[in-house]
Amino acid sequence: MLVAQTEEGLISLAQRFSLEQLKLWKKEKQFYCPSCQSPVQLKVGTKKIPHFAHLKKTCVAQHEGETDYHLDGKRKLFHWFSSHLEVELESYLPDIMQRPDLLVDTPSQKYAIEFQCASLSSSVLTKRSIHYEKGNYMPLWIMGAKRMKRLSTYMYQLSFQEWQFLTLSDYTPTLLYFSPSTNQLLKLEHLIPFSSQICYAQLVVLSPHEHTFHNLFSTHTQPQFFSSWIKKKKAWRTHYILYPNQKLQPFLHALYENNIPPSHIPAEAGMPLPSLYMVETSATIWQTWLLLDLMQQKQVGDLVTEKELCRLWLYRIHQRHIVFRSLPMAPVVVEQPLFEYIEVLCRLGMLTYITSGVYKIRRPYTIPKQTSDAFLEDGQMMKKWLNQAKEVT
Structure with missing residues (x-):
């Protein structure tokens, strides 16, 4: 978690704080989960990204443990999208008991964004997506770029897990990945599988300096593969x-x-x-x-x-x-x-x-x-x- 409740209000670790400031807060402040109100601990070290962690795994909105890769990814996605849109980080939705990584509000649609790095069963994915839709949020799943396996210019190997996250963007089959290390969003579109795992697709690379959130939904000409x-x-x-x-x-x-x-x-x-x-x-x-x-x-x-x-x-x-x-x-x-x-x-x-x-x-x-x-x-x-x-x- 990157957001916690204190007596003074919410603290978001998406902002940059000095190590000294964080250590001081750890000694002086009490932190609580905004979703379940249970106490959480501020984790501060030199190897891992500062974050909050539940003392016990009892939170209804907590789905799986978070790695540095995941924390860094959703923090960078937050900064990217919040540069031009209203974005909330780890906002709890009590009506559907979900806490997406990001909530993005556009003039035409609200999006619940999950930066999904861990494996997820089809049943859980379906259940969480349905909950978001019931709350009038469009679910948008972005995978960690470590999953992507490129075989050649237009050929990719996709696992069963990756296929689950396929969506249609302007009637075009699309998969989204994000790389925290390069701060780039990788978009596979025009997916045409040759077999159950081997697939041909067009790779589009998006970066925060050149693209906005809306570029996630624009499509390009199908490549001649x-x-x-x-x-x-x-x-x-x-x-x-x-x-x-x-x-x-x-x-x-x-x-x-x-x-x-x-x-x-x-x-x-x-x-x-x-x-x-x-x-x-x-x-x-x-x-x-x-x-x-x-x-x-x-x-x-x-x-x-x-x-x-x-x-x-x-x-x-x-x-x-x-x-x-x-x-x-x-x-x-x-x-x-x-x-x-x-x-x-x-x-x-x-x-x-x-x-x-x-x-x-x-x-x-x-x-x-x-x-x-x-x-x-x-x-x-x-x-x-x-x-x-x-x-x-």
């Missing part, structure tokens, strides 16, 4: 089967029944879509499932309806062959990835739009004859899709 995506798909074709797991057995069995080697999956599978963040299952896998199911029930020249495609889609979800992410902070529309993929198949010439909710199958999916053909066809499919998308826009 598709050549890197194709390379990743190439690696998937050649190496993924070397590390099979039990969850993949139904998928591998389906490929075997269709006489398709895992390295020769359809070139139309594994296409990046805006809503892929909703789905934990790799796009390469779930899109292959849909193609296999479609051509088992239909032939070239047949009509297929959105309702029929939805039934195939929901069946695979029911069988747990397609798994959605748990995203407490972002809405998940189950049919959205399917509808986006139908549009891709139309642009690739496999389907043709006939009328509302009805399509015609123009050709089968593409199975490469050999692995070298697969790499070439992946690139051709991506190029065709991008060119079609440019013509539409």
Whole structure:
């Protein structure tokens, strides 16, 4: 804690005090938690940031222990945002029994900000977020930048914990991180996962000298990472089967029944879509499932309806062959990835739009004859899709 109650009023350690002044206060003053009114101790030393600590862990608003990293982070975020907005540090909200790290008041919205460094279960995250919303505060979760694992310019490895904090900013999937050491806020946007953990995204770096709180919600042009995506798909074709797991057995069995080697999956599978963040299952896998199911029930020249495609889609979800992410902070529309993929198949010439909710199958999916053909066809499919998308826009 950085804020405590005294007989004279509140003391905030977000302000700079000399070590001598703090030691004198420690001898002369009694400090109390503003939330539960229990006595707290002023911790003063040379190694850790000065802070207040409960003598016993009985406070209803106390969620977890605080590290120097966390204390330093919320102090710097407080100074940054309070330079141009009304901000409260560790303000207790008795109606919902929550004490966010920061309360930020803007003309259009009030925000409850949590600088989350410790692990947090999905249930706790959901519960606390709902409480904030009931109090008319928009919850905003910012992770410690130590969590971020960058693999290349646009590629990141995201844990299950990180995915939980995903929000939509101007309809764009976004994750926020803060680095106390550099005093920079790191924003990952336009997240498009290749698999359950590997994700492509645009990194935007915000600093207090150049940006304000409102820059957290502005979005930038999506980067062109598709050549890197194709390379990743190439690696998937050649190496993924070397590390099979039990969850993949139904998928591998389906490929075997269709006489398709895992390295020769359809070139139309594994296409990046805006809503892929909703789905934990790799796009390469779930899109292959849909193609296999479609051509088992239909032939070239047949009509297929959105309702029929939805039934195939929901069946695979029911069988747990397609798994959605748990995203407490972002809405998940189950049919959205399917509808986006139908549009891709139309642009690739496999389907043709006939009328509302009805399509015609123009050709089968593409199975490469050999692995070298697969790499070439992946690139051709991506190029065709991008060119079609440019013509539409």
